[in-house]
Each structure stands twice: as C-alpha cells, then as structure tokens.
Amino acid sequence: MIKRSYWSLPYVIFMMVFVVLPLVLIVMYALQDGSGHFTLANVTRFFTDSDSLSTFALSIEVAIENSLICILLGYPAAWILANRELNRSAVTVMLFIMPMWINALMRTLATAELFNMLGFTLGKGTLLFGMVYDYIPFMIYPIYNTLTKMDKSYAEAAEDLGATPWKVFWKVTVPLSMPGVMSGVLMVFMPTVSTFAISEFLTNNKIKLFGTIIQENINSSMWNYGAALAFIMLVIIGITSLFNDSTQESAEGGLI
Amino acid sequence: MAKDCIIDIRHLSKSFGGVKVLDDINFYVRRGEFVTLLGPSGCGKTTLLRQIAGFIAPDEGCIMLEGNDISGIPPYKRPLNTVFQRYALFPHLDVFDNIAFGLKLSKLPQEEIEARVKKMLKLVSMTDYEDRSVESLSGGQQQRVAIARALVNYPKVLLLDEPLAALDLKMRKDMQIELKEIHRKMGTTFIYVTHDQEEALTLSDTIVVLNEGRIQQIGTPIDIYNEPRNSFVADFIGESNILDGQMIRDRRVAFIGHEFDCVDEGFGEDVPVDVVVRPEDIYFTAEPSRCQFRAKVNSCIFKGVHYEMWVDTDSGYELMIQDYDPYPAGTGVMLYIDPDDIQVMHKERTCNVFPGTVKGEGKVEFLGAEFEAATDGFAEGDEVNVTVGFNGVDLLDHQDEGKLSGEVHFLLYKGNHYHLTVKTDDGDRIWVDTNDIWDKGDLVGIDLKPGAIKLSRRDD
Known part of the structure; x- marks a missing residue:
C-alpha cells in the first residue's frame, strides 16, 4: 500500500514549481549582476538611490492613508452589516463583497474613464479614491467576521455593568474587534504598497508607487534590480505578517 | 405581600414567534432573600431572568423594583447586576479591570475603586490575582471573578444565570457552599436560575418551580420537597x-x-x-x-x-x-x-377534553381531524366538548399510521403504567395511559378508540 504522505506529492511538486522556484529565482537574480556574478550592488543601489527611496516613502504614505480611510469607512459598514437589527439579510453582505469578484484592473479602468468623463484631474485624490474602492472589501470582511463571531454576552455584560450603548461600543466592541482590524490592515496595506496598475491608470503615471518601479524595471529588462526591489518588498511583507500572526487567529475565516 | 419586598413581578408574559414562553408569572422576592428559579431546560427561567435584567422586554405585565416599575428602563440604568452563564469576562482586560469595569463607568475616585476591588477579590478568595489575564484562569476562578465583577457595584439584586453549570461536580459543590457564604456576608438579594434541583434545594430560601412558562409551585425547599403541589413538581424534585x-x-x-x-x-x-x-x-x-x-x-x-x-x-x-x-x-x-x-x-385532570364540532351522523371534528363517534342527540354543526379517557388513546410506532401525529413530551411512571403527555404537531396536548414503554421525544402516531370518544354540550 502506498503511504498516505505520498498523496501530497502533486501539491508538493506544484508548490515547488510555482512558489518556491520563483522565490529562489527572485533571490538569485537580486544577488547577481548582469553577467551572473554574485553582488550586493542591487540591494545597496536601492538604499542609495534617492528616487527609489522617495518612491518607497510615498508608497508607504499612500498605503497608510488608504488603510486609514478603509478603516474609517469600512468599520461602520462592517458594524452595520454585522448588526442583526440593522441588517437581516446575507444579500447585503454579498453586495459589499461582490466587487472583489470583478477583476481589479477592469474596475480601475472603469473608474479612470469615469473620472475622465466627469472632467476630474487625475492625481493623488483619484489615486486614493481608486485604492479605497479596490481595497475596502478586504477591510470590511475581516472586521465583519470578528464582529459576527463576537460573543454577544460581552456587550450584554458591559451594559449590565452600567455602560450606555455608546460606551459598550468603545470599551468592549472596538477593543474586541481589533484582530479583525489588524487583519484588514494587513490585507490592505501591503497590496497598496506593491500595486502598480491603479497608480498607472488613475494618475496617468504621474504618481509612481513602489510596485510601479518594480514593474518598470522588469519591463525594461533590468531583471536584477527589479528582482532586488521585489526581494526587499518580500522581506517587508514577511516582517509585517510575522508581526500580525498572533492577531490573525481570531479573524481567520478567509475571504469567501 | 410582604413589606420588605424588593422585586415584585406581576402578570408577566412573553411570547417568541407565537409561542408563549412565559405565561402570567407572579411572584415577589424579599430583601436579602436567595430565590431560585428552577425548571427543566426550555421552561422559561432564563427568559424570566433576562427580563428582570432588562435584556428582554416583557409583552405584558410589569417588574417592580422597590415599588417602581422598571420594565421600560434599559439594563444599564437598572441597579441590578448579572453573573452570566459563561461568565462573559472581558478578554481584553485583566482581572482588576474586569472587576473595576462598572466602578470606572460610575466615575468613582481611583482609591475607592481600588479599595472596593481588593475587598471583592478577598471575598471571592482571589487576592493577588489582580494582574492576571482572565484567559489564564480556570473555570472556577473565572466564576469568582464574574461574581466579584457583579457584586462590586453593590447591586440591589444579583441575578445569576446557571453560574455553576460549566463546572465539574466537585467544583460545583464547593462553589455552592461559597456562594451561600457570599450571600450571607453581603446580604444582597440573589435571584438564581438553575435546572439542578439539588442545587436549588441546597442554596435557596425560596424556590420558584417553573414548567412550560408557568409557575408550578413557590415555597421553601422543605415545602417543595415534602409537599409537591402537582405530579410535575414531585417528579422533578428528587x-x-x-x-x-x-x-x-x-x-x-x-x-x-x-x-x-x-x-x-x-x-x-x-x-x-x-x-x-x-x-x-x-x-x-x-x-x-x-x-x-x-x-x-x-x-x-x-x-x-x-x-x-x-x-x-x-x-x-x-x-x-x-x-x-x-x-x-x-x-x-x-x-x-x-x-x-x-x-x-x-389531579390536574381525569380525562382529555377537547372542543369539537359535530360534522354529521356519527362524525365529529376536533384536534384538526375527523373522528367517528356516537352523535345521537346532536345535530350537524353543534359545538361540543369531546371527552376522551386516558385509556382511549392508541399510540403507534409510525407517525403516519395514526390520524394525528405528535411527540412524547413528558412521562410519568405510575407504578403499573405510564402516564404520557403527547404534544400533537399542532401543539395540542393529549394525555395517555399506556403500558408500553416510550421515551421523551419519541415521534408517535395517535389514534383514538371510537368507543372512547364521548360528546357533551358545550355551555358557553
């Protein structure tokens, strides 16, 4: 009889070919120069190139702004969706989640067209609008998840101890839903840093984000520097997800 | 009614989705008394407690606290506190902050909060646990913190919703003694909900026995045990x-x-x-x-x-x-x-009585079906009372074999036969004497023996 662990072989092969190998390739390219010699120049170039650094800083800034706006708009939305008295149907939740099923590129193109039609100047404002539009479901869903799973007796206990509904919200509901918020931030923040399509279409390439310069380098066949930038990006993602690991558990449940 | 009455519940009724969960509940609680609401699961005891706490509004009737109707007041304004079944301690706060939660809301000075929390921790033998996270505590310890968190606000009445249900037997016995001791030391009025008759007998000054939304008996543990008022109480207690x-x-x-x-x-x-x-x-x-x-x-x-x-x-x-x-x-x-x-x-009843209508020669309709019966002296359309003896009902193994179908709802062994309460699909109750062995929850077909159906005029 075949050992049961062999059953995982197809998946192991798949993971090797499509996940591990590309990652190894990124690291290899990042640490080589054009002729294939080992070098750290690509990495040091990033830290000495003021253009790259300022793009990176701008990306982080946009990502922070995007995350904050997503929290401010997404939390109340999630709260309303999770509240039995305000929302009795699962359809409303679907309506909020549905945009995630449409290709982000298409939504972005459509948004850009809309702005053009209305005569808005493309720039940071439209960029942020597009970002929020694209990423807010990723903020709403984990928060909605933690809120619906939250034991109602906590809120009841607080009310029983003399807390008005407003105080119950701030002293119990919000602190207990932080894992959902953290998980939402994780799903909004890093993708924002690495996105390039939204900034390209919604600013006419006026504003470049970190993702944009990776894409530009790769497109112009500067594989090694592009790989180095992607590698730096990976390290940051790795660090943030490690940092977030503990909060993830209670907000897990994934995105449909 | 007694002069020292603190809680007075009058004609309280509550339905959920057309089903009456509580039906005309009347009782009062004296200051400092330990009252237990006792009954099987689904009898409405928790609903009653949640109405006193304010989480559910009554359909009818009122709840008087020291002479004032509090039915319309939200929970956070009621001077009552609850110990929840699964404790509901705030996981993001440590033991001290959990207990101090209510005191901080009422904006007491910091020194007084600290003094009162310390005193409570001592009362529940949890001194030195202030900084522990509640998740690191055992079930029994969480229970103590939950009691301290409620009592620290000096509530007029402490409501306890099956607080010991999640503990194992030994721990439960110890906590019962401690609860009794806490009650004696604090002198607070306790309203305690449980389905455990032994717990009720051990702890209470007064027991209110509930079944199917109605009060079956109110009395001291000794009264309830020695002089049960009906067979339900006799069967449920001991x-x-x-x-x-x-x-x-x-x-x-x-x-x-x-x-x-x-x-x-x-x-x-x-x-x-x-x-x-x-x-x-x-x-x-x-x-x-x-x-x-x-x-x-x-x-x-x-x-x-x-x-x-x-x-x-x-x-x-x-x-x-x-x-x-x-x-x-x-x-x-x-x-x-x-x-x-x-x-x-x-005896609560000596036979089944249903309202019915004569449907023609030899036919009568009741319980939503038509049965054969002697209709001599009655005309079609007559409204009648239909009487069926406990022995006149046949229970069948398969639901679709009988004219009616239902579920065995309650059973009593009477020494040489079983006395069953069968609830039909329409919610009517039929009482049956049988020698066959059925279990609670069995689905049965119901037939009536033609000779057992007797009609009489209905006097309106």
Missing part, C-alpha cells in the same frame, strides 16, 4: 413514587390496591387523586402487625449512601424504595408507610 389514588374520605386514601391513613383533609369523598410517596419513606418491617402490604424485591442497587430497591407489590405495582439496609432481589418483604409521608395532590 425521586418519587407517583401513583393514582382515590381519596376515600378525610385522612383515608386508597392506592396500590390498599387503603392507608394519611393526614390530608378536604378533598371530598371518593375523589380521584395523585399520591406521592418518596422512596425513603417506605419502611421495611419484620412485625406482621405493622405490615400494610407485602412485596417482593425485584432489584437492589448500591448508591453510595443508601441502597435503591425496586419492589413488586402483592397488588401488581412497582415501587422504588431507598434504605440503608439492602434486601437482596427475590426476598419477600413487609412494608408500611407513615401517614405523614403520604402526600395527596389534586
């Missing part, structure tokens, strides 16, 4: 032999085929009654002069403190007896019961 009997005259009752002296009066003569005899109140004797009836021991099981024996009496009834001395199975024994230990109760 072990009992519940038997059909006949009141011969005052102080004389017949059951299990024998006549006994008793202490009950005022039932009338030759009236059917229910008789309750606790298993520890049937005595063995070696003197033929004391013997009231003879029996043969059927089984004998050691239960720790006592032996539990089932005996078959000379008249064909089965009785449960508890005694410190064992009589092995097969032994012939002589038995007697003291007049004091025979509890006689009015």
